Structure formats: C-alpha cells, structure tokens
Amino acid sequence: MSKYICVIGIIAASVLLACNSHVATNMHHHDHEENHSHSQARENTSMQQNAYFGDYSLNDENFGTKTTVVVNGETRKMVTNALPNHKTGEYPRKGNPNTISAQNKSYSFPVNPKYTGTPQWVREPGVALNGVKFEPGTAEVVVCDTGENYRVEAFQDMINLGLDFNNAHVQPTGAYHYHGSPTSVIENFDTGEDLVHVGFAHDGFPMYYSKSGAYKPSYELVKGTREGENCTYTNPKKTLDIAVDGHHNGTYTSDFEYVEGTGDLDECNGISIAGKYMYLVTNEFPYVSRCLMGEVAQETQRGNSSGGRQRGEDHFKQMDSNKDGKLSQNEIKGPLKAHFSEIDTNDDGYLTQEELEKEVIQKGRRRRNR
Numbered sequence: 001m002s003k004y005i006c007v008i009g010i011i012a013a014s015v016l017l018a019c020n021s022h023v024a025t026n027m028h029h030h031d032h033e034e035n036h037s038h039s040q041a042r043e044n045t046s047m048q049q050n051a052y053f054g055d056y057s058l059n060d061e062n063f064g065t066k067t068t069v070v071v072n073g074e075t076r077k078m079v080t081n082a083l084p085n086h087k088t089g090e091y092p093r094k095g096n097p098n099t100i101s102a103q104n105k106s107y108s109f110p111v112n113p114k115y116t117g118t119p120q121w122v123r124e125p126g127v128a129l130n131g132v133k134f135e136p137g138t139a140e141v142v143v144c145d146t147g148e149n150y151r152v153e154a155f156q157d158m159i160n161l162g163l164d165f166n167n168a169h170v171q172p173t174g175a176y177h178y179h180g181s182p183t184s185v186i187e188n189f190d191t192g193e194d195l196v197h198v199g200f201a202h203d204g205f206p207m208y209y210s211k212s213g214a215y216k217p218s219y220e221l222v223k224g225t226r227e228g229e230n231c232t233y234t235n236p237k238k239t240l241d242i243a244v245d246g247h248h249n250g251t252y253t254s255d256f257e258y259v260e261g262t263g264d265l266d267e268c269n270g271i272s273i274a275g276k277y278m279y280l281v282t283n284e285f286p287y288v289s290r291c292l293m294g295e296v297a298q299e300t301q302r303g304n305s306s307g308g309r310q311r312g313e314d315h316f317k318q319m320d321s322n323k324d325g326k327l328s329q330n331e332i333k334g335p336l337k338a339h340f341s342e343i344d345t346n347d348d349g350y351l352t353q354e355e356l357e358k359e360v361i362q363k364g365r366r367r368r369n370r
Contacts, residue, residue, distance in 0.1 A: 053206075075108050103175055153285075179288070
C-alpha cells in the first residue's frame with residue numbers, strides 16, 4: 001500500500017530564494033537507482049528584485065491585463081481583473097463554449113508563510129503572477145450505477161475540454177485558468193535561470209517551473225484495473241456511455257497515487273531548496289499542486305472545499321430520477337442497494353445526499369486501507 005506521508009525538512013519562514021549566486025545541491029534517492037544530485041543555480045540579488053516578490057503592476061493594453069500587487073507588512077495583496085498578459089487560444093472553441101471575460105478578484109498571501117507539513121486539499125492552489133488562477137482539477141465526472149465515480153483529468157484523450165497552448169481554458173463565468181504548465185507565463189517571466197517564478201500559492205509559498213524538468217513528482221499510476229458498470233459522462237450538451245473497467249492510464253485523478261520517495265517532490269509537488277520551501281509546476285501529474293503544506297486562511301479552505309463534494313452531488317443527482325431531493329430503494333442501484341439500511345442512518349426509508357456522501361467517503365477509506 002502506498003504511503004501518504006510527505007517528507008520535508010524544517011524550513012525557514014521565507015518566500016525569497018537565496019541571494020547568493022553559488023550552486024545549491026539537492027541529494028535524493030530513487031528506488032532501484034543510485035544516489036544522484038541536482039544542481040540548481042541560486043538566484044542573485046538582482047534577480048530577486050525583479051522576481052515579483054515586491055510591489056509590481058502589470059498593465060497590458062493589448063490583452064487588457066490589469067494586475068497590481070502591494071506588499072504591506074505581513075501581507076501581499078493582489079488586485080486583478082484576471083485577464084492574461086499573453087496570447088490565448090480562440091474562445092469559444094470546440095470542447096469549451098465559453099468566452100474569456102474580465103473578473104474582479106482580490107487575493108491576500110502571507111509574506112512569511114508558515115510550513116505545517118500537513119497537506120490540505122485545495123481546488124485552487126494559487127495564482128500566477130499575472131493574476132490568472134491555477135486550477136488543476138476539473139468539474140467533469142464519470143458516474144457509475146454501481147456506486148463508483150471518477151473525476152476526469154484535464155489531460156486525457158477521452159473528452160475534449162478545449163485546452164489551448166497554455167494548458168488553459170475558460171469557465172462558464174469567463175474566468176481563464178491554468179490546468180498545467182502555463183506556457184506563455186513561463187516565457188514572459190523567464191530570467192534565464194532554470195527555475196522560473198510563475199506565481200504564489202494561497203499559503204504564501206512561491207510557485208516555480210523548472211525548464212530542465214530537474215524535479216520529478218512522486219506520483220505513480222495505480223496498479224490493477226478500475227471497477228464500475230453502466231458508467232456515463234454528462235454535460236449540458238450530451239451524455240456518453242463510458243467503459244471504465246480498464247487499467248489506470250491517467251484519464252482520471254484516482255488513477256494516480258502518491259508514493260513517497262519515488263520522485264523529488266512531496267505530496268503537494270513541493271520541495272525545499274537551500275532551506276526555502278516552494279511548489280513546482282510540472283509537466284507530469286499532478287501538474288500543479290492539489291494540496292498546500294502551509295497555513296491557509298479559513299476563507300480559502302471554505303472556498304476550495306466545494307470541489308471535494310462535487311462527486312457525491314453528481315452521483316446523487318444521477319440516481320434521483322424524480323428529482324425530489326432524496327433517494328428511494330427503487331432509485332438506488334448497484335451495491336448501494338444491498339446496504340440501503342446501513343446508509344439510511346435516520347431510518348426514514350430514503351437516502352439524503354449527506355448520507356450518500358458519508359458512504360462515498362467511507363468507501364474511499366476502505367479502498368485505501370486494502
């Protein structure tokens with residue numbers, strides 16, 4: 001069974017990279033491989049001043065970008081219209097019928113983030129320097145009559161989500177957002193060093209991209225095959241029958257698992273370099289961190305918690321044929337039907353969404369403990 005323990009040393013509470021120009025070496029070990037090292041050129045003082053750790057403004061008339069960041073005491077505040085300062089794909093487009101539009105966003109990041117070492121799941125882990133958010137997961141889900149549900153990854157061959165060359169697309173609200181490595185951001189903020197500063201996570205730690213791919217995630221594909229019968233994917237325009245009973249190939253988020261020590265990065269795609277903790281955006285799963293290792297404001301946690309409930313809500317709505325907000329024994333399908341009385345905790349003859357969500361959580365725990 002895979003371990004879910006992140007190993008990261010105690011680090012200094014600071015977001016700045018070291019100001020010296022000498023080389024820092026990070027030693028690590030991969031299973032069945034010899035010890036080896038990564039050499040990463042540390043940023044000098046001049047690069048620090050231009051790396052967007054202080055006050056800055058991005059105003060681009062060509063793209064309509066308006067982003068201002070002000071550092072005041074312990075807080076870094078960003079006010080932005082979330083329009084990217086670079087070219088994008090043309091929207092609407094196949095797989096994404098939405099149009100990019102200006103937003104009204106304000107973000108606050110701690111200047112001196114506090115590392116806890118305890119991963120907290122977040123839907124939106126951070127924001128790029130240009131004000132465009134990172135949101136690696138999707139709202140797309142495949143639901144099975146037998147109780148399983150699978151969150152679809154952005155990078156797969158089953159469903160066209162209309163991603164452009166920036167690994168981004170548009171939400172119905174008009175919000176443009178990155179699901180993976182933000183190609184144009186990397187180009188625009190490249191200072192010549194291997195590590196390109198691309199944004200800030202909501203816990204205050206910086207987000208980088210390694211041009212050489214020097215730091216590898218510690219996620220692997222789950223062995224074995226998926227379970228599930230009579231599975232469908234539904235969006236406002238169509239419903240597709242999906243066969244999920246195949247090997248874990250990366251189509252779904254649950255196809256991956258964190259395996260400590262198989263890569264350089266921790267469960268949240270983070271690493272400590274020269275004593276400074278940071279997150280890496282990578283070309284491999286999880287692409288962008290799905291969790292944070294630092295203290296996060298309560299409103300951020302609440303704002304991101306809705307994504308974790310989405311799968312249970314989708315499954316509930318799929319089975320609620322008469323749309324009365326509850327499930328009778330006739331509406332329940334698959335293995336859940338045999339456990340109806342156990343799930344029906346108030347013994348009223350119906351299952352509520354809350355009762356079903358609790359069963360989904362328990363089922364996930366049972367799988368992880370096998």
